[in-house]
Amino acid sequence: MAKLYAYISHKNGVADDTALELLTAAAKIDAGASVTAIVTGSGADLDKVCQEMAASYKEVLKIDNEAMAYPNAEIIRKALVEIIKDDDIVLLPHDTFGMDLGPGLSIKTDSPFAADIVDIEGVDGSTLKLIRQEFAGQVYTHVTCDISSGAILNIRPGVCKADESKAAGGSVTETSVSADLSAGRRYLETVIPEAGDVDITKSDVLVSVGRGIEDEENIEIAQELADAMGAVVSCSRPIVDAKWLEQSRQVGTSGKTVKPKVYMAMGISGSFQHLGGIKGGFMIAVNKNPKAPIFQVANVGVVADILEFMPELTEKIGDL
Ligand SMILES: Cc1cc2nc3c(=O)[nH]c(=O)nc-3n(C[C@H](O)[C@H](O)[C@H](O)COP(=O)(O)OP(=O)(O)OC[C@H]3O[C@@H](n4cnc5c(N)ncnc54)[C@H](O)[C@@H]3O)c2cc1C
Numbered sequence: 001m002a003k004l005y006a007y008i009s010h011k012n013g014v015a016d017d018t019a020l021e022l023l024t025a026a027a028k029i030d031a032g033a034s035v036t037a038i039v040t041g042s043g044a045d046l047d048k049v050c051q052e053m054a055a056s057y058k059e060v061l062k063i064d065n066e067a068m069a070y071p072n073a074e075i076i077r078k079a080l081v082e083i084i085k086d087d088d089i090v091l092l093p094h095d096t097f098g099m100d101l102g103p104g105l106s107i108k109t110d111s112p113f114a115a116d117i118v119d120i121e122g123v124d125g126s127t128l129k130l131i132r133q134e135f136a137g138q139v140y141t142h143v144t145c146d147i148s149s150g151a152i153l154n155i156r157p158g159v160c161k162a163d164e165s166k167a168a169g170g171s172v173t174e175t176s177v178s179a180d181l182s183a184g185r186r187y188l189e190t191v192i193p194e195a196g197d198v199d200i201t202k203s204d205v206l207v208s209v210g211r212g213i214e215d216e217e218n219i220e221i222a223q224e225l226a227d228a229m230g231a232v233v234s235c236s237r238p239i240v241d242a243k244w245l246e247q248s249r250q251v252g253t254s255g256k257t258v259k260p261k262v263y264m265a266m267g268i269s270g271s272f273q274h275l276g277g278i279k280g281g282f283m284i285a286v287n288k289n290p291k292a293p294i295f296q297v298a299n300v301g302v303v304a305d306i307l308e309f310m311p312e313l314t315e316k317i318g319d320l
Helices: 018-029 043-054 073-083 096-109 216-229 237-241 306-319
Strands: 004-007 035-041 059-064 089-093 113-124 127-134 139-146 151-155 171-174 205-209 232-235 262-266 282-287 300-303
Touching: 004 018, 004 073, 018 035, 018 089, 018 113, 018 151, 035 043, 035 073, 043 059, 043 171, 059 073, 073 096, 089 096, 096 113, 096 151, 113 139, 205 216, 216 232, 216 306, 232 237, 262 306, 282 306
Parallel strands: 004 035, 004 089, 035 059, 059 171, 089 151, 113 151, 205 232, 205 262, 262 282, 282 300
Antiparallel strands: 113 127, 127 139
């Protein structure tokens, strides 16, 4: 079989959670394959990430170039095109960066592209069987992909359990690229967002409200439940768009990534943009639609009206 590569996202010398999730995804394509981690960047941070990855990946390909100090998909695409051969398969995280990199890489390598993969069913000959979500999480689709000319696969963060075995004892090989690494886009500066009123990423329990909360005044019902549980209120994007809660409380791909012990999804449908911001934890979903996609990922699902369920639960906790 062709070579399997995983692109490692990292920041400040620390690999992203997706780094080891891609290793699990690769094993679903070929359990016996030696997967190569590609790590691009510059300087000491890059070295740190390469060493970290060598504990889990048998081979780590390091590309150290100042032009790649900031993850500019346009530049990284040019570098990867030099490395990837005809039938190689490249796994990328389906995050903002992966969505920027994947489609162009697929065109340049003349290989098929599949985005937002939530599961890999296996390979039959040269046919890879995948499951994707479409229409903002409304439907799951079974997709087949002919991998005889390779493939670029964007795997949704959080769907594969990270392979933390750390038994690879892998080697780091440095390679350089001869391509012109100039780009139309330029890195200017990193703007760190202002600290919001609460840090939802630090809370063990989140009561997260979605459009099902129906009215700004009802946020108070969620806040009362959160207070009773010692939790913090977070939300989906429409709640921020309606200006009912601060942007700092938004969970999702364009909001915060959270890792609570318990995540209570109240009136949230379960779009991939929302779920992309939840990394682990026990999920309890309450939704009045029994077919809401969130029930497919929740550990416990309750079909109920949140405007009745939340006050009742608050009262019961108060009675304890
Ligand atoms: C580029 C981009 C980035 C995005 N980033 C994010 C992001 O970071 N975070 C995010 O959340 N979204 C994000 N979105 C939006 C995302 O696609 C969804 O539109 C959004 O997550 C839906 O939010 P929701 O689940 O609250 O609302 P809906 O999808 O409208 O779902 C509301 C749910 O509430 C249920 N409901 C209604 N009333 C009740 C009730 N009384 N009791 C119980 N259940 C009830 C309904 O059955 C439904 O399932 C992004 C979209 C784009 C295009």
